[in-house]
Amino acid sequence: MIGNPSAEAFVMAVLLTLLAAVTLAIxxxxxxxxxxxxxxxxxxxxxxxxxxxxAVDVAMxxxxxxxxxxxxxxxxxxxxxxxMEYPQRRSVAIPLFVxxxxxxxxxWGTIGLPAFGISDAPIHQHVxxxxxxxxxxxxxxxxxxxxxxADFRGFDTLGEVTVVFTAGIGVLLLLQGGWRLGGSxxxxxxxxxxxx
Amino acid sequence: xxxxxxxxxxxxxxxTIFLMISGLFIVIARGNLIKKLVGLSLFQTSVYLxxxxxxxxxxxxxxxxxxxxxxxxNPLPHVLMLTAxxxxxxxxxxxxALVVRIKEAYGTVEEDEIFAKDPEAE
Numbered sequence: 001m002i003g004n005p006s007a008e009a010f011v012m013a014v015l016l017t018l019l020a021a022v023t024l025a026i027x028x029x030x031x032x033x034x035x036x037x038x039x040x041x042x043x044x045x046x047x048x049x050x051x052x053x054x055a056v057d058v059a060m061x062x063x064x065x066x067x068x069x070x071x072x073x074x075x076x077x078x079x080x081x082x083x084m085e086y087p088q089r090r091s092v093a094i095p096l097f098v099x100x101x102x103x104x105x106x107x108w109g110t111i112g113l114p115a116f117g118i119s120d121a122p123i124h125q126h127v128x129x130x131x132x133x134x135x136x137x138x139x140x141x142x143x144x145x146x147x148x149x150a151d152f153r154g155f156d157t158l159g160e161v162t163v164v165f166t167a168g169i170g171v172l173l174l175l176q177g178g179w180r181l182g183g184s185x186x187x188x189x190x191x192x193x194x195x196x
Numbered sequence: 197x198x199x200x201x202x203x204x205x206x207x208x209x210x211x212t213i214f215l216m217i218s219g220l221f222i223v224i225a226r227g228n229l230i231k232k233l234v235g236l237s238l239f240q241t242s243v244y245l246x247x248x249x250x251x252x253x254x255x256x257x258x259x260x261x262x263x264x265x266x267x268x269x270n271p272l273p274h275v276l277m278l279t280a281x282x283x284x285x286x287x288x289x290x291x292x293a294l295v296v297r298i299k300e301a302y303g304t305v306e307e308d309e310i311f312a313k314d315p316e317a318e
Contacts, residue, residue, distance in 0.1 A: 005254035005255045007284065007299045008254055008255075009254060009268055012208065013207060016207065016208060016211040017211070018250075019211060019215065020211055020215070021215050022217070023214070023215055023218045023238060026218075026222070026234065026235075026238065027221065027222055028217055031266050032228065032230055032231065035230075035231055036234070036235055039234050039237065041240070042238070042241070042294075043294065044243070046241055046244070046245070049245070050244075051246060051271070052257070053249065053251070053252045054251070054252055054253075054256065054257065054258040054269035055248050055249045055251070055258075055273075055274045055277065056258045056260075057274055057278060058244065058248065058274050058278055058281065058292045061264075061278055061281045061282070062241075062244070062280075062281055065282065065284075065285050066237075066241065066284075066285070068282065068283055070237065070285055070288055072232070073285075073288070073289050073315065074230065074233075074288075074292065077230060077290075077292040077296060078230065080296050081230065081295060081296060081299040081305050083230065083299075083304075083305045083306075084226065084261050090225070090227060090308070092221075092225045093223050095224035095225035096221065096225070098220070098224060099217040099220050099224070099255070100217070100222040102216075102217055102220060103213055103214070103216075103217040106213045106216065106217075107209075107210065107213055108208040110206055110210070110213065111202070111206065113206065113209065113250070114250070115205035115206070115287075116205050116207070116208050116209075116249060116250075116252070116254075117252055117253060117254030117255075118207065118253070118254070119253045119256065119267060121250060123250045123251065123270055124253065124270055127272055128270040128272055131271055131272060132259065132261075132268055133256075135261070136261055141250065142260055142261040142262070142266065143259070143260045144259040144260060144261060144271040145259055145271045145274045145275055145278070147271075148272060149275045152316075153275060156275070156276075157277050157279070159198060159279075160279045160282055160283060163282075163283050163286055164286045166285070166286075167286035167287065167289060167290045168286075170290045170293065171293040172288055173292075174199075174293040174294060174296070175293050175296060175297070176296045182224070188258055192269075
């Protein structure tokens, strides 16, 4: 985003505060339908924030996958499990303590990082200029993210496809296993193999 | 004043950490398995933010080459997070399939009720 740097920082601060508020609402909400809709709102806010952070490709993916497909499969699961409300029975003292300790450690580690948005931070000094210059010099796609994704790091996508394929097989095996046909739970892994 | 400046310069990181520990808290504290998975995806999304925040240069532009622009944000974290988003939705759907299977086997998705029905699961 080209423009006034302080305006960019302001828009970002507003979006980040909204994100924190939605997260609090998700943690407090008991109605599962509300939780799913709030997580969809969260994903859209995150996508807007990614646009301000100049990550336009990531924003598009987050809006379609995070706010779209994730919400759909969460709603489908709610339909299948039919769990809309749940009671609060357990104490939150220990989880709260663990979270606060982890958060304090992370904040302590964050203080030493370079300030946000400066151009001479170490992350912008070594690999990034090489990618940008190299993709221009060799007539790669003008979108440098595409150039890095397809031309430099194609194996990442191969690994990604492997993960998605494995997850897809897992989902199919879990949801279409043989126990539905037999009407009972399989007691071991081999039962139901011939039905698949 | 100096403290306030440091706070403003690291505000992105602080919110990222808040989202992260909120996700962690939901995963540990809530008994509903679907809510746990929503917490897990909150945690994953905060990691996207943790990667994308240092990639940004204030006053820079998105990494799409065009004459007349010199300052581009770092494209490498964007590429890594594109992969992470897709892997995130894959793990989420696998987890939800497990939840559906648990619901079929135990008749509930509440952790406490599952433990009550099956003492060996705990």
